[in-house]
Amino acid sequence: MAGLVPEADRHVRMLLESGRPNAAGLAFKRLVADGANHVDGPWDSSVVLVHRAYLAWRLDRIPLALDLVAEGWTGLDVDRPEGGAAAQTIGMLGDLLQAVGHHDAAREFIAQSVQVARRCGDPEVLAHCLEREANCWQLRAMSANSTADDCFRAALELFDEALSLASPGQVRDRVRAGSARALAALGHLAEAESRAVQALAAGEEAQDRYTSAIANWVLAEIRRHQHRLAEARTFARRAVETAEWIRDTRLRIRFSLALTAICRELGDPVGEAAALRSMVAASRTAMRVLQTALGQALDQRRAAIEAQRQESAAQQDACQDPLTGLLNRRGVENRASAADQISVRWLMVMDVDNLKEINDAAGHIAGDAVLRELAQLLRRECRSDDLVCRWAGDEFVVLLADRTDGPELAERIRAAVGTHDWTPQLGSGGRPPTISVGVAVGATSFASLFVAADRALYRAKHAGRNRVEVETGQALPPAPI
Structure with missing residues (x-):
């Protein structure tokens, strides 16, 4: 020594x-x-x-x-x-x-x-x-x-x-x-x-x-x-x-x-x-x-666990939308990048057609309540392994992994919004919300799918709203056996 x-x-x-x-x-x-x-x-x-x-x-x-x-x-x-x-x-x-x-x-x-x-x-x-x-x-x-x-x-x-x-x-x-x-x-x-x-x-x-x-x-x-x-x-x-x-x-x-x-x-x-x-x-x-x-x-272990918990909570907060509790844009992009190896995926981009009118008529508190309720509807209609995200404002994104029913699910979500009782959020005289949905499918990256679904959403909005459009020219999944 x-x-x-x-x-x-x-x-x-x-x-x-x-x-x-x-x-x-x-x-x-x-x-x-x-x-x-x-x-x-x-x-x-x-x-x-x-x-x-x-x-x-x-x-x-x-x-x-x-x-x-x-x-x-x-x-x-x-x-x-x-x-x-x-x-x-x-x-x-x-x-x-x-x-x-x-x-x-x-x-x-x-x-x-x-x-x-x-x-x-x-x-x-x-x-x-x-x-x-x-x-x-x-x-x-x-x-x-x-x-x-x-x-x-x-x-x-x-x-x-x-x-x-x-x-x-x-x-x-x-x-x-x-x-x-x-x-x-x-x-x-x-x-x-x-x-x-x-x-x-x-x-x-x-x-x-x-x-x-x-x-x-x-x-x-x-x-x-x-x-x-x-x-x-x-x-x-x-x-x-x-x-x-x-x-x-x-x-x-x-x-x-x-x-x-x-x-x-x-x-x-x-x-x-x-x-x-x-x-x-x-x-x-x-x-x-x-x-x-x-x-x-033990104290060091407890401190490490608490630090890890706080770090995890901070990361979760950074990836979570505070209003709806869904993933935010950062969260879905992080999760989607890890899922880019999945062979066939559906991506849905949806937009609340009349959120501005709701905010103007019933107030922003009622508009926020509508967004929270819509988030709950999406959770109920989607599976636990689907990624559901509030993208920005009144726009939502859903990424479906290993499924063949993208357009059908999009239509069920659109119909569920249309038939839902919005009285608790808007009162008896409020105009209920509707949504437009763009859908795309393919074995490509999240960013490419998003661009395709966004084009379909644009068509849905300009074709009268409250409808589902599917982007054509994408590689469709095999038919179920």
């Missing part, structure tokens, strides 16, 4: 690993207040963001951690991630998923990070990614029964490869501590103890409390296998205290559970009760963190 994140970020992590959470919190607060301070390149930016998400998570800044993860994740949307920064970013995302209990997804991310690291040719990056994958296998082994040894062997193979690649330093020390745990589980106690002692010494010298905590835990397990329970209890207590010091809840739960078992075997009820209290406290912290994360995720 060195060289991939700014020095200020590494300083915060060093404070965390050395067990100084208050100082780490202040440094992180200054880091966030100072701004992004990202390095160049999309993957470099992502690795910084995800690394900061990890720091925020360790400092219980859960909402900020989730925001940073979401921002960093967007940089991963590439077909083939390449380079050390890409490998580290994917691996750290796996670590965070592991922290919230998404183990299957975490394993997929971490396995992918190893593949990317192998391609990038940086041995230090590969060692780091191999360590993460080995830890995944060890975690799986602890929840497995018959396959536990196979999981530990897979972990040890990865640890040994990482050990051969890592240069002296923090990664190598952590790999050594992790491999000691796998060796101990497989019964190789002498080699496990040797590696754990080396890792403990290196961790104490470098103030790498994470490595120290793992090494103490491994030594506790080794002493337990050797039935040296008093020494096992001492090492386990140190592991719990160190995990608590560096605020690693996962390690604290795991180590407290081991300490509880050791104290029970030793016949130490006071120590067992203290270990159980530590485990319960850590579990409560983990639950609080998960609840916070879940709560934010």
